[in-house]
Amino acid sequence: MPLRIFHLSPKHLLLVSLLSISSFLFGACSPKVQTQQPLQAPAERVIIFIPGYKGSALTETKSGDTLWISTAEALFGSKTLAFDLPKLDVQGAGEIQTSGVLGSIPLISLLYSIDAYGKCLARIRSVDNVETPVIPFAYDWRMDNITSIRKLDSLVRELREQGVRQVDVVAHSMGGLILSYYLRYGTQEPETAVENWEGAQLLGDIALTGVPFRGTMLMFRDMKKGTVQGLNKKLLDRTAIASFESSYQLLPDTPSIITPELEPLGDVIFNPDYWQTHRWGLMDWEDEPHSSALQSARNTFTRERLQRAKAFKEKILQAPMKVPTFKRRMINLIGESHPTLAKGMYHPQEQTVVFETDSLEAQYPGLTNDVLWADGDGVVEVSAAKLPLAYLNAFETKEARLPESHQYICGGKYSGVALESFFKKNRRSEKEVGS
Numbered sequence: 001m002p003l004r005i006f007h008l009s010p011k012h013l014l015l016v017s018l019l020s021i022s023s024f025l026f027g028a029c030s031p032k033v034q035t036q037q038p039l040q041a042p043a044e045r046v047i048i049f050i051p052g053y054k055g056s057a058l059t060e061t062k063s064g065d066t067l068w069i070s071t072a073e074a075l076f077g078s079k080t081l082a083f084d085l086p087k088l089d090v091q092g093a094g095e096i097q098t099s100g101v102l103g104s105i106p107l108i109s110l111l112y113s114i115d116a117y118g119k120c121l122a123r124i125r126s127v128d129n130v131e132t133p134v135i136p137f138a139y140d141w142r143m144d145n146i147t148s149i150r151k152l153d154s155l156v157r158e159l160r161e162q163g164v165r166q167v168d169v170v171a172h173s174m175g176g177l178i179l180s181y182y183l184r185y186g187t188q189e190p191e192t193a194v195e196n197w198e199g200a201q202l203l204g205d206i207a208l209t210g211v212p213f214r215g216t217m218l219m220f221r222d223m224k225k226g227t228v229q230g231l232n233k234k235l236l237d238r239t240a241i242a243s244f245e246s247s248y249q250l251l252p253d254t255p256s257i258i259t260p261e262l263e264p265l266g267d268v269i270f271n272p273d274y275w276q277t278h279r280w281g282l283m284d285w286e287d288e289p290h291s292s293a294l295q296s297a298r299n300t301f302t303r304e305r306l307q308r309a310k311a312f313k314e315k316i317l318q319a320p321m322k323v324p325t326f327k328r329r330m331i332n333l334i335g336e337s338h339p340t341l342a343k344g345m346y347h348p349q350e351q352t353v354v355f356e357t358d359s360l361e362a363q364y365p366g367l368t369n370d371v372l373w374a375d376g377d378g379v380v381e382v383s384a385a386k387l388p389l390a391y392l393n394a395f396e397t398k399e400a401r402l403p404e405s406h407q408y409i410c411g412g413k414y415s416g417v418a419l420e421s422f423f424k425k426n427r428r429s430e431k432e433v434g435s
Helices: 010-024 071-076 118-125 145-161 174-185 217-225 238-243 272-277 292-317 389-394 413-424
Strands: 032-034 045-050 056-060 066-068 096-108 112-115 134-136 166-172 206-209 227-229 232-236 329-335 338-341 344-347 352-354 373-376 396-402
Touching (some): 045 174, 071 232, 118 413, 166 174, 174 292, 174 389
Parallel strands (some): 045 166, 329 396
Antiparallel strands (some): 032 096, 096 112, 344 352
């Protein structure tokens, strides 16, 4: 799920902007990315790292400029990351490609940077006394997760064909959804997938960190309101986020909208009629010019993505069909002790969903924001990050709750120790790995 990168106070934004101007005179502050490198020698074992939503750098194909994420674009840009789909007709959308997994993002050249996955990857590389190749798996996190799953499958099979006997995987956030589906269904379409544990039979040990198995309310909020990255209001506005196929696969699957009386409104988030009636996501036009044909096309897109996302999530969460006979180890790290948005509240007068109760306190005395929040890592609730039953049954599992935020549940103080212990302990023999 989201890396919360350029969310600074106005005062800090002004300071960073002024200091950055001089830096740009000597070179733009582009992110440091980590890319997949060919194996230098035959390896018995490798570790693939799968980042989450927003975890891979994105560049504009035509110009080569980094859009996600550079200080220049966040502070002085006005471009969008929206999908370039003609039927959606999002103004400013263009062709974008992936350039690597985000390591760190310099705010002020040579002086200050924000870590994305640099520390996490460094920690993973330190899990063995002997050096094990770590492969950063970069993917376009805006795309349907099935597209990324197929790319992952190609990588895994390529490694096995090269003679790698054990392919372990560490996955963070949405990367864990990609991996979980792949383990259980391979590359099958979610509408017709049958449990076969195809991916699991090709992989070794699995580490999951901060995975939103049951979605996150932050995604619905962002699809409704958008996010501002630095001073750039277009990069990830609600239209851009709602154009991403993967966004729908991160929506909360449980009834997460309540009334002021604290009663659940029902399963409205996956009901496309609510999106059209209440103008959520791509249906919120504001002053954007549109025709009836475009309105119909965006409505169709929204309905199709909601339907597909629901099928994808149901496959991950559904009860197991059978317990596989192979043995694989899995650890699932869950962040806690951070207030996490868990629900939205339906405002009956304005017929909209709000994420703060201030506007409702006059009509409903005693109502506070506390009813909308739960324990979690700041992005994913504890309850949403717990392993589904099928994975508990299929793997030798360990689940740990750690006091770390979503961004640092991979490679942080506590999670780093947990990952090191997991990969070093009870290493299976080469015979078991190759079976």
